[in-house]
Amino acid sequence: MRENRTALICFTLVFLFFFAGYDANCPKAFAQETSVFAETGGETALKDEYDEWIDDLEEEESAPQIRDPLEGFNRGIFAFNDFFYFKVLKPVARGYGFIAPEPVRVRVKNFFYNIGFPVRFVNDILQIKFKRAGQDTCRFVLNSTVGILGFFNPAQKYPWLNPPPEDTGQTLGIWGIGNGLYIVLPIFGPSTLRDSVGLVGDYFLQHVSYIEPFYISLGARSYEIINNTSLSIGEYESFKESALDPYTALKDAYMQHRKKAVQE
Amino acid sequence: MKRQPIIILLILFFVIPVSASTPADGAFGFVSTSVDKVLTILRNPAFKEESTREIQRQKLRTVVEAFFNYNEISMRTLGRNRKSFTPVQMDEFSDLFTRLLEKIYLNRIREYSDEKVIYGKATMLSENKAEVETTVVTASKQIPINYRVVLKYGEWRGYDVIIEGVSLVRNYRSQFNKILQKKTPEDLLQQLREKVNKEKVTAKKAAVSKRNCITMGGKFCGKTAQL
Numbered sequence: 001m002r003e004n005r006t007a008l009i010c011f012t013l014v015f016l017f018f019f020a021g022y023d024a025n026c027p028k029a030f031a032q033e034t035s036v037f038a039e040t041g042g043e044t045a046l047k048d049e050y051d052e053w054i055d056d057l058e059e060e061e062s063a064p065q066i067r068d069p070l071e072g073f074n075r076g077i078f079a080f081n082d083f084f085y086f087k088v089l090k091p092v093a094r095g096y097g098f099i100a101p102e103p104v105r106v107r108v109k110n111f112f113y114n115i116g117f118p119v120r121f122v123n124d125i126l127q128i129k130f131k132r133a134g135q136d137t138c139r140f141v142l143n144s145t146v147g148i149l150g151f152f153n154p155a156q157k158y159p160w161l162n163p164p165p166e167d168t169g170q171t172l173g174i175w176g177i178g179n180g181l182y183i184v185l186p187i188f189g190p191s192t193l194r195d196s197v198g199l200v201g202d203y204f205l206q207h208v209s210y211i212e213p214f215y216i217s218l219g220a221r222s223y224e225i226i227n228n229t230s231l232s233i234g235e236y237e238s239f240k241e242s243a244l245d246p247y248t249a250l251k252d253a254y255m256q257h258r259k260k261a262v263q264e
Numbered sequence: 265m266k267r268q269p270i271i272i273l274l275i276l277f278f279v280i281p282v283s284a285s286t287p288a289d290g291a292f293g294f295v296s297t298s299v300d301k302v303l304t305i306l307r308n309p310a311f312k313e314e315s316t317r318e319i320q321r322q323k324l325r326t327v328v329e330a331f332f333n334y335n336e337i338s339m340r341t342l343g344r345n346r347k348s349f350t351p352v353q354m355d356e357f358s359d360l361f362t363r364l365l366e367k368i369y370l371n372r373i374r375e376y377s378d379e380k381v382i383y384g385k386a387t388m389l390s391e392n393k394a395e396v397e398t399t400v401v402t403a404s405k406q407i408p409i410n411y412r413v414v415l416k417y418g419e420w421r422g423y424d425v426i427i428e429g430v431s432l433v434r435n436y437r438s439q440f441n442k443i444l445q446k447k448t449p450e451d452l453l454q455q456l457r458e459k460v461n462k463e464k465v466t467a468k469k470a471a472v473s474k475r476n477c478i479t480m481g482g483k484f485c486g487k488t489a490q491l
Contacts, residue, residue: 065438106404162406231404234375242368244455245439252438253430260429 066192066255068182077184078247084187085236093229105227107151112224114143114150116165119205123166127174132163164264168205169198173262182251190254287415291394292386294420295411298331299381299398302373324370333421334362336414340423341436349449357449360456365432367460369425376400376407392416395426 068074097105117140124133139155139162147154155161172194173179180193188199203209208224211217243249302324305311311320338358339346349357384397392415400407412424412431424433443452 102403109404238371238375242364242371243439244436244459245442248439248442249435252435256430256434257428 066179066182066251068251070181070183074182074184075247077186078250080186081184081189082240082246089226089229090233093226093233096226097230097233100230102231105230108224108227109231110143110147110153111150112227114140114147115207118207119167119202120165122205123168123171126171127166129166132166135161135163164261167198168201169195169258170262171201172198173258179255179258182255190250192255192258195258287392288386288388288394290415291388291413291420292383292396294413295386295396295398295422296383298327298422299411301327302370303381306374307378325366328366328369331422332362332365333414333416333423334358334365336416336421336423337361337365337433340433341440343437343441345440345444345449348444353449353453356453357456360453360460361436363460364456368432372427376402393423394420 100108117136120136121133121140124130124136140150142155142161143150143153146152169192177194179195183191183193183196185191185196185199191199208217208220211220239249239253240246305320305323305327308320310316335358338354338361341361342349342357346354380401382399382401384399386394386396388394389412394413394415396411396413398409398411400409407428408426409428410426411422412426413420414423424431426432440452443455
């Protein structure tokens with residue numbers, strides 16, 4: 001039974017790779033990666049219909065603000081996260097960065113991004129973005145093979161193989177579900193009611209969540225967070241430094257970021 | 265002989281679209297020359313010395329000041345709140361906020377001065393506004409930085425910078441709205457004054473820590489040390 005299921009998954013992947021992937025210029029990327037006579041340059045990015053978005057000032061000004069009835073509570077969690085970042089996460093990530101050189105950490109980041117493929121793929125399908133599902137599948141297959149288990153990122157060179165990542169929160173947004181209210185989650189940071197539900201969905205779509213025993217799963221997740229943090233030390237600091245009210249600044253930045261992500 | 269006018273027309277048909285430049289091209293040219301100027305100054309090895317830092321800062325300021333339309337930016341960030349500002353307060357606000365934005369933008373671009381900047385397409389947002397896409401490619405990721413420019417009095421000037429999908433103007437507007445809900449314009453100005461002056465101190469501190477890191481043999485030069 002289990003073998004049957006694996007076969008079915010493989011078949012689906014191969015099918016998507018050859019059919020949807022063809023549309024996503026996948027053979028071209030493969031030919032270039034595997035051929036010694038590869039021609040470089042002269043590629044034009046496929047124009048994506050979702051790229052087209054126009055944000056007018058009028059629309060911008062009338063855009064509804066996210067409700068934040070839990071502000072007092074959220075500010076408390078925000079303060080905790082700030083403390084946690086400076087006292088725990090940053091020192092640990094620094095120490096880790098001292099041991100592991102940057103290229104290694106970039107490879108690890110690539111690896112984790114690559115195995116996050118099911119989240120992107122399932123949500124592409126749920127949002128009826130079949131072409132993007134093909135692009136994501138192609139990226140996954142290319143990076144897992146030519147890119148050796150995803151540690152390398154040969155797909156990076158091809159703009160059409162780097163579609164913006166989709167997640168369950170965005171799918172819910174596409175389905176017309178509103179943000180609800182603003183919530184700051186411990187450690188995970190800014191979120192909304194909808195995106196928090198989305199995070200639960202994402203959880204079930206990740207391999208890492210199914211690793212037994214649970215502490216290895218938790219360890220893998222923590223390692224991913226530490227690794228990613230080590231590559232972005234200084235960003236939160238400069239963000240905080242430039243803000244007059246860091247809480248409001250982060251809330252607005254998150255909302256703008258998510259709005260764009262849903263639109264794409 | 266009769267054919268000549270047709271041939272001329274044909275030639276014109278092929279030549280004109282090539283030579284005519286669209287408004288989007290103008291916006292693109294304006295942004296790319298300005299960004300290139302900033303990057304050239306940042307990458308100039310002559311400014312690696314601590315003693316020439318101030319000259320570099322001055323040069324950068326000149327380019328950035330010529331790039332942004334600060335009046336437009338101030339109006340946009342304050343939005344409806346500008347009505348509660350007196351002209352004197354408005355002037356001071358414009359001046360302080362300009363200095364803050366300059367610093368933020370320069371600090372941000374300074375971090376990326378060794379990275380590759382790729383220019384994307386320019387899109388018209390309305391008849392006199394355009395958005396020019398750029399991407400900064402670092403070892404670990406790609407950061408989209410888009411510039412919004414407006415054509416006024418025959419000149420393009422920047423009125424917003426959108427980093428990773430987050431508009432600076434909108435972000436500050438939300439903060440100013442929040443502050444002005446409970447406080448007066450004078451309180452906001454005071455906060456800005458403190459911020460701008462504090463930024464100066466941290467810039468000095470960062471310069472000192474950078475000097476230290478150079479004297480220590482470059483061992484402790486993290487990205488954070490670069491301001």
